[in-house]
Amino acid sequence: MNAVTGGFELRKELFADEREENLNEIGKRTRRQDIEGHVTGRSPFYDDHLFDGLLHMRYVRSPHHHARIRRIDTSQAERMPGVVRILTGKDVPQNLNTLLSLLDFGLDDEPVLSDTKVAYRGEPVAAVIAQTEAQARAAVKAVRVDWEPLAHVLDVEEALAPGAPTVCETYPGNLFVYHGKYNHQKLRYGDVEAALASADHVVEGRYQMSPIEQAPIETCGAIAAPEQNGRWVCYTSTQALFFSLGTAAKVLATPSSRLHFVGGTVGGGFGGKVDSIHEPLAILGAMLTGRPCKSMWDREEEMQVGAPRGAERWYLTDGVMDDGRIVARKFTGYFDAGAYTRLSSYAIIKAVGHLPGPYTIPNVHADVHCVYTNRTPATAMRGFGITGVDFAIEAHMDKVAETVRMNPVDLRILNAYRDGDMKAHRRLAKNCAFIECCQVVAEKAGVTIKPESRAASSLTGGGGERARLPARTATDEHGRVEGFSSGSYAQKGGAPAPAPAGVPTAPQPARPPSRSSQPAPVSQGTPAPPREPAQSGAPPPAPERPAASKDRPRRSGAMRFSSISGFRRR
Amino acid sequence: MAVHRGRGFAAINYPIGMNLGGDPSQALVHSNPDGKFTVALSAIDLGQGMKSVTRQIAAETLGIPIDDVYVDTADSDTGPHDMGSFASRGTHRMGNAVIMAAQEARSVMLEAAAEELEVDPGDLVTDGRGNIHVRGAPSRSITTMAAAQAAQFKQGRTIAGRGIFLIPLSEVDPETGEMTPVSTFAHAAMLVEVEVDDETGEVAVTDMQSAYEVGRALNPGLVEQQLRGGAWMGMSHAAWETTEPYYPARDHGPVDFNHYLMPGPGDLAPHHISVLERPAEDGPYGGKGPGEMCANPVLPAVVNAVYDAVGVRIDELPVTPEKVLRGIRANGGARPRQAL
Numbered sequence: 001m002n003a004v005t006g007g008f009e010l011r012k013e014l015f016a017d018e019r020e021e022n023l024n025e026i027g028k029r030t031r032r033q034d035i036e037g038h039v040t041g042r043s044p045f046y047d048d049h050l051f052d053g054l055l056h057m058r059y060v061r062s063p064h065h066h067a068r069i070r071r072i073d074t075s076q077a078e079r080m081p082g083v084v085r086i087l088t089g090k091d092v093p094q095n096l097n098t099l100l101s102l103l104d105f106g107l108d109d110e111p112v113l114s115d116t117k118v119a120y121r122g123e124p125v126a127a128v129i130a131q132t133e134a135q136a137r138a139a140v141k142a143v144r145v146d147w148e149p150l151a152h153v154l155d156v157e158e159a160l161a162p163g164a165p166t167v168c169e170t171y172p173g174n175l176f177v178y179h180g181k182y183n184h185q186k187l188r189y190g191d192v193e194a195a196l197a198s199a200d201h202v203v204e205g206r207y208q209m210s211p212i213e214q215a216p217i218e219t220c221g222a223i224a225a226p227e228q229n230g231r232w233v234c235y236t237s238t239q240a241l242f243f244s245l246g247t248a249a250k251v252l253a254t255p256s257s258r259l260h261f262v263g264g265t266v267g268g269g270f271g272g273k274v275d276s277i278h279e280p281l282a283i284l285g286a287m288l289t290g291r292p293c294k295s296m297w298d299r300e301e302e303m304q305v306g307a308p309r310g311a312e313r314w315y316l317t318d319g320v321m322d323d324g325r326i327v328a329r330k331f332t333g334y335f336d337a338g339a340y341t342r343l344s345s346y347a348i349i350k351a352v353g354h355l356p357g358p359y360t361i362p363n364v365h366a367d368v369h370c371v372y373t374n375r376t377p378a379t380a381m382r383g384f385g386i387t388g389v390d391f392a393i394e395a396h397m398d399k400v401a402e403t404v405r406m407n408p409v410d411l412r413i414l415n416a417y418r419d420g421d422m423k424a425h426r427r428l429a430k431n432c433a434f435i436e437c438c439q440v441v442a443e444k445a446g447v448t449i450k451p452e453s454r455a456a457s458s459l460t461g462g463g464g465e466r467a468r469l470p471a472r473t474a475t476d477e478h479g480r481v482e483g484f485s486s487g488s489y490a491q492k493g494g495a496p497a498p499a500p501a502g503v504p505t506a507p508q509p510a511r512p513p514s515r516s517s518q519p520a521p522v523s524q525g526t527p528a529p530p531r532e533p534a535q536s537g538a539p540p541p542a543p544e545r546p547a548a549s550k551d552r553p554r555r556s557g558a559m560r561f562s563s564i565s566g567f568r569r570r
Numbered sequence: 571m572a573v574h575r576g577r578g579f580a581a582i583n584y585p586i587g588m589n590l591g592g593d594p595s596q597a598l599v600h601s602n603p604d605g606k607f608t609v610a611l612s613a614i615d616l617g618q619g620m621k622s623v624t625r626q627i628a629a630e631t632l633g634i635p636i637d638d639v640y641v642d643t644a645d646s647d648t649g650p651h652d653m654g655s656f657a658s659r660g661t662h663r664m665g666n667a668v669i670m671a672a673q674e675a676r677s678v679m680l681e682a683a684a685e686e687l688e689v690d691p692g693d694l695v696t697d698g699r700g701n702i703h704v705r706g707a708p709s710r711s712i713t714t715m716a717a718a719q720a721a722q723f724k725q726g727r728t729i730a731g732r733g734i735f736l737i738p739l740s741e742v743d744p745e746t747g748e749m750t751p752v753s754t755f756a757h758a759a760m761l762v763e764v765e766v767d768d769e770t771g772e773v774a775v776t777d778m779q780s781a782y783e784v785g786r787a788l789n790p791g792l793v794e795q796q797l798r799g800g801a802w803m804g805m806s807h808a809a810w811e812t813t814e815p816y817y818p819a820r821d822h823g824p825v826d827f828n829h830y831l832m833p834g835p836g837d838l839a840p841h842h843i844s845v846l847e848r849p850a851e852d853g854p855y856g857g858k859g860p861g862e863m864c865a866n867p868v869l870p871a872v873v874n875a876v877y878d879a880v881g882v883r884i885d886e887l888p889v890t891p892e893k894v895l896r897g898i899r900a901n902g903g904a905r906p907r908q909a910l
Contacts, residue, residue, distance in 0.1 A: 005798060005838075005840060006839075006840035006842040007842045008790075008842075008845070010790060011781070014846050015847060018848060019848075024630055024633075025627075026626055026630045026788050027789075028626070029789060029790050031622075032619055033622050033625050034621055103592070154819065181744050185742075187746070188746045208887065210887040211813045211817060213824075239616060239655045240653060241612045241614060241644050242652065243654050260645075260646055260647050261644075264643045264645070265615055266616045266617070267617070268616060270803075299825065303813060304823050311817055336818075349590065350585065350589035352742075352747050353590075353751030353752070357583070358581065358582060358757070376813075382800070383866050386582075387862075387865065387866050390580075390866045390870065391870050395580075395874065395883075395885060398870070399883075409579055412579075425751060426748040431755065431848060431850055433757045433783035433846055434581060434757045436783065436848075437759035437783055438781075440759070440781035441579070441844075442761075444761075444844065475746065
């Protein structure tokens with residue numbers, strides 16, 4: 001044991017009969033393949049790929065939480081030393097995107113470079129490309145933007161109050177729309193209200209997860225350069241190579257075959273390097289100048305403009321019996337997405353599938369909302385969709401234990417999920433090991449638990465009665481949203497968006513494209529025919545059938561989250 | 571005025587891989603002329619050891635020494651598609667793709683060896699040290715190097731394999747939330763010890779004792795690094811970090827590491843880790859993925875420990891001296907419980 005860092009042991013005796021120990025390489029403490037390069041400082045990261053004549057991009061950003069852009073005047077900045085080009089929204093071929101459009105999840109809602117309105121402090125409206133970083137920074141200060149500040153909202157519940165300003169016009173109610181139908185994701189299992197009414201105790205709590213920076217040592221960025229044969233190379237810190245490549249291909253309206261992405265060795269990610277902010281901009285810079293371009297956040301941008309782990313607010317209500325059994329658990333959750341969706345809507349689905357935590361509770365109810373506020377958009381971070389609600393659940397469990405005067409470890413083992421139990425998302429639990437983890441910690445830390453807790457096992461005591469679905473589940477239609485339709489692109493496959501004219505499809509000498517040749521944004525939001533609303537109280541609808549696609553442009557994308565969010569504004 | 575000790579407990583489970591599936595990973599494996607293998611991926615190594623764990627999985631499946639495998643990753647011209655390194659999906663998804671690719675390559679390697687040894691390929695085994703021999707007859711053997719050379723220069727075979735792992739996309743019911751979120755869950759329990767100064771409100775995490783269940787620890791060294799680093803990150807989330815200290819107000823946002831507070835080496839609590847292994851039926855060699863869950867139990871365990879120490883519930887993270895002092899004041903003084 002190491003007195004400073006603490007010990008490490010493998011508890012091989014647990015689940016030993018489920019494991020063979022006859023492997024050669026698996027289970028060994030083999031040294032990392034890349035460790036020598038890392039510890040000698042020789043491993044190449046994206047920022048080590050430097051080019052002769054590399055240009056630097058810096059961004060003009062909103063000083064306001066929410067403002068209309070009356071005019072952007074770059075004329076003085078363009079004449080400054082070293083400035084090669086200044087990009088604004090009109091230079092971006094497809095200047096509206098949502099990150100998860102590659103999964104067909106959600107509507108395009110976020111400009112690459114905003115040209116009509118900004119919705120958070122730090123939102124970029126122009127990119128200066130200059131020969132040195134200092135020259136780019138100096139020219140950023142010389143860009144004149146005529147702002148018209150608007151009322152803003154920063155709190156998730158205030159954003160839902162009547163009269164709150166609309167943060168993002170794509171979602172006028174400041175809420176993401178699920179299934180084209182509801183302004184939140186529902187979980188309904190059993191009848192929570194009835195169970196709360198008959199419980200011995202009702203325990204309530206409100207929990208707030210703070211926004212947190214991923215804080216990688218290497219800040220997010222990309223370097224792009226013209227490659228041979230009509231292609232562009234992009235060295236990137238991305239956590240998801242083809243995700244970023246696909247996003248760049250869409251935003252730049254360029255066939256993905258013309259993009260060559262290189263990455264793989266990253267100086268810390270923790271979720272903050274999925275957003276694919278820099279890759280399209282660096283490649284666009286290279287396309288429009290014909291020279292290598294670097295887009296990279298400095299530390300301040302990484303912390304205040306780079307998307308953090310979003311804040312989450314959770315309200316929990318438990319119904320508990322005197323003996324410690326939890327018979328009902330109710331959640332109301334608000335994810336603070338910030339100004340645009342990024343990945344928050346998806347994390348909520350993940351959170352809902354996770355509720356009520358690792359416990360078998362016969363009645364569970366959740367309404368979880370993806371709320372837009374005038375702050376930096378949130379994105380993934382380690383434990384995305386789970387960390388915040390786990391904080392709420394486990395802080396709440398401590399209050400429940402106190403209420404029923406139980407040891408907190410005993411309370412958890414009593415309510416733990418076991419192999420064969422029905423979970424609230426209506427699938428059977430398997431491969432459980434929650435009880436054993438609790439037992440090992442209690443033993444190590446000298447916490448005295450009841451004999452029945454010591455004897456409990458994930459392998460036994462589950463299933464049977466506990467495998468049954470509730471006899472009755474209370475459903476409702478509250479939170480219905482009109483004006484969106486679901487299932488409009490439930491088909492598999494799809495073709496890449498056509499490349500609009502006017503954007504170079506191969507590297508060529510720097511020449512500003514003429515204003516008149518700028519393409520209109522590729523339409524990706526053609527309305528689909530409205531669907532019949534499901535009847536109130538009807539059984540859950542069958543999975544969506546692929547709809548006829550004759551009059552609808554197909555979207556490029558890896559796959560379709562049709563039932564979740566395959567919807568469009570009518 | 572005093573420093574109070576408290577202990578707090580929390581336990582969690584964690585879904586492995588992208589929710590609802592639909593997140594494929596692919597791998598290509600081929601032999602070079604002398605029997606060394608290249609694994610081509612587009613997975614990202616964030617420092618978590620992606621290259622190393624896939625290298626071990628490839629070597630295990632091929633039945634060759636680890637030194638004979640090199641993982642080349644994240645060049646979109648040569649690596650096949652992968653969704654990315656997030657959602658604790660790397661080991662589980664990519665590991666399975668590598669197994670599939672390596673199995674195909676192995677079968678060609680054994681066919682080539684069988685032709686040289688004039689035996690049935692089904693009778694051949696690998697010893698993991700660079701030899702292929704007839705089961706039960708180690709003297710009837712050929713090196714993997716000789717088999718690879720024979721395949722490529724004599725027999726005209728390509729020793730190569732393709733692998734993909736995909737859990738098909740599933741649906742979510744709008745009315746009930748019925749869904750098939752993931753196929754595999756990891757587990758953890760955590761007890762932390764804190765010291766709370768009732769004069770300054772400062773909270774120090776002094777010790778962490780944990781149990782993490784990870785399916786199978788494919789490389790215990792990499793698992794330990796993930797759990798150690800991740801738990802400290804959880805401790806930091808609980809008691810140190812935020813980009814918006816007065817959320818939802820945006821004032822006082824930190825812009826560098828002088829203002830964005832994180833624990834330094836002297837602040838890190840010793841962490842005593844026990845790893846449990848209940849293999850996942852669809853995990854590579856049973857592995858799940860320890861990447862994300864390691865931080866999660868620490869956050870609630872810290873606030874529960876603060877309550878145990880001074881009787882103040884902190885329901886809004888992070889735990890700051892200001893919140894602790896306000897709580898103590900509202901209670902009319904510290905109320906040590908030390909119930910755990």
